[in-house]
Amino acid sequence: MSDSEVKSGLEAAGEADEAAALPEPVTARLLKAELGTAVIGTSMAFGDLAIQIRREALVSAARQCRDHPELQYDYLMDVGAVDHLGRTPRFEMVYNLYSLRFRHRVRLHVQIPEEDPTVDSLIDLWSAADWFEREAWDLMGIRFRGHPRLVRILTHAEFVGHALRKDYHPAERHRLSRTYDLFTEDQAGAPPDGASSG
Amino acid sequence: MAGNQPIAITPLGQAPPSKGGATGNGMPMQWLTTRVDDFVNWARGNSLWPLTYGTACCGIEVMSVISSHYDLARFGAEVIRFSPRQADLLIVAGTVVDKLGPVLKTVYQQMPDPKWVVAMGACAASGGFYRAYHVMQGIDEIIPVDVYVPGCPPTPEGLIYGILELKKRIERGETRPQIATREWAARNAAREATREATREAVRESVRV
Numbered sequence: 068m069s070d071s072e073v074k075s076g077l078e079a080a081g082e083a084d085e086a087a088a089l090p091e092p093v094t095a096r097l098l099k100a101e102l103g104t105a106v107i108g109t110s111m112a113f114g115d116l117a118i119q120i121r122r123e124a125l126v127s128a129a130r131q132c133r134d135h136p137e138l139q140y141d142y143l144m145d146v147g148a149v150d151h152l153g154r155t156p157r158f159e160m161v162y163n164l165y166s167l168r169f170r171h172r173v174r175l176h177v178q179i180p181e182e183d184p185t186v187d188s189l190i191d192l193w194s195a196a197d198w199f200e201r202e203a204w205d206l207m208g209i210r211f212r213g214h215p216r217l218v219r220i221l222t223h224a225e226f227v228g229h230a231l232r233k234d235y236h237p238a239e240r241h242r243l244s245r246t247y248d249l250f251t252e253d254q255a256g257a258p259p260d261g262a263s264s265g
Numbered sequence: 266m267a268g269n270q271p272i273a274i275t276p277l278g279q280a281p282p283s284k285g286g287a288t289g290n291g292m293p294m295q296w297l298t299t300r301v302d303d304f305v306n307w308a309r310g311n312s313l314w315p316l317t318y319g320t321a322c323c324g325i326e327v328m329s330v331i332s333s334h335y336d337l338a339r340f341g342a343e344v345i346r347f348s349p350r351q352a353d354l355l356i357v358a359g360t361v362v363d364k365l366g367p368v369l370k371t372v373y374q375q376m377p378d379p380k381w382v383v384a385m386g387a388c389a390a391s392g393g394f395y396r397a398y399h400v401m402q403g404i405d406e407i408i409p410v411d412v413y414v415p416g417c418p419p420t421p422e423g424l425i426y427g428i429l430e431l432k433k434r435i436e437r438g439e440t441r442p443q444i445a446t447r448e449w450a451a452r453n454a455a456r457e458a459t460r461e462a463t464r465e466a467v468r469e470s471v472r473v
Contacts, residue, residue: 222399223364230398237397242406246367 092116094138094173101131117174125160125177126187132164132173133192140164140173143189146199148207152233157181158209162189179209188213206231223247302438309353309379310435313342313428316352316376318369321359323386323418335421342428349375354431355408356424360388361401373408379442381435383427384410387417411440 094116095109105124110117120128132140145163158179165172179186188211189196200211201220208229211217219226223243228235299307315337319327331337331345346352349372361369373382384404387393390413392402404410411434414427434440438447 226363235398240363240398240402243363243366246371 094118094132094171097135097137098128098131101135102128115172115174117176119176119178122177122179122186125175126189126192128175129162129164129189129192132175138166139168140166142167143193143195143199144172146189146196146203148203148209148231150207150231150233155180158184158207160186160203160209184208185210185212187211190214205229208232303436306436306438306443310432311341312344313340313354313381313432313435314344314346314352315342315354315356316346316349316372317358318355318372319358320361320365321386321388321418323358323389326418326421326424327356327358327385330421330424335425337425337428340425340428340432342432349373350377352376353380354428355380355382356385357382357389357404358385358418360393360395361404362399363401364399366401366407369404370407379440379446381411381431381440381442382408383412383414383424383431385414385424385427386419387415390415393417409441 092109092111095106095118098118099106099109102120102124105121105128107119107121109119118128132138142165143162144165145161147161147163149159149161151157151159156178158181160177160179162175162177163172164175177186184207186209188200190200190211190213197214198220200209200214201217203209204211204214204217205219205221205226206229222230223241224247225243226241228239228241315331317324317327319325329335331343337343342354349355353376355373355376357369373380382404384390388395388400389404390410392400394417396402401407412427412431414423416423419427431440435443438444
């Protein structure tokens, strides 16, 4: 990898308003070359690159981002779930990546349909995905295929529903009847793969 | 039944009310006439042992209240305990989420009777601005509360006012555990009177 390519990527990430005039960022170009139609589109906002990925291709795209010698996104900074109530598809997952080597960032966006809110877990690539994905399951009801222990992380064991969904009534509450041992007792987890979503 | 009469204590240095009360060493004798209930209530009100339960910013104000500037020791409530077994005043200072509910209830149940609860701040009193899926809308959902102190957080003066209000009510015997104890004693006395009447009737029948 030449220094000029790295430099062009950094410049593209730093100049928001001139994004259109700049050459396509390295990340976008490489991911398109590696994944083909799995990349739905790319966009720049405020100097940050966002890439729309097909749901099926999330793990391979993330693996490219992490392992490609010119990308090296080794740091999964954040995982977010968005509820676009009334839109189809309803949910969206957002993965914020950062490269400690090149100091550039990218967001991977994946659209999730309401009837099957499932996506592959990234826990094999970044162990940091563990708690992020448990949080997304707990509060938004997204299921992560391949997560070893997808149980609630913030709300308690007897909680019903997913509290940050837009159609969750703010006054709806669930009392906890007793204390639970966080490590030994079964908590309310996600239904197994293939079961109907609840 | 505890009355509302104040405890009568003869001022220091005053002559004893009767000759028989002289101690014989030239010192005036001190007198204190009251009822056991009043005396115990007076002692309890002036020696509250608070248990800390700070879960949010209200806890900072509690720390301020027990520190030298506001000095809760002036009112006898400075012996902060960190075990519920040794405390009789639970100051719930801060937000209590549903997940914490069973813990708060256990802590309350572990305190020996008689015990009192101060719900400090908007969150402990009503859930505050957390009208949401995760916060208890006032701790009185699970444990009884004697005094609510409003504020977000309340000022140290506010908490002191609340504790003094509780102290006043304890000294008058008006708080929930005191009333419960008196009612329990009254029920016991009535039951014992019935038993005694039965025993007396049996004795009468044997005599005949």
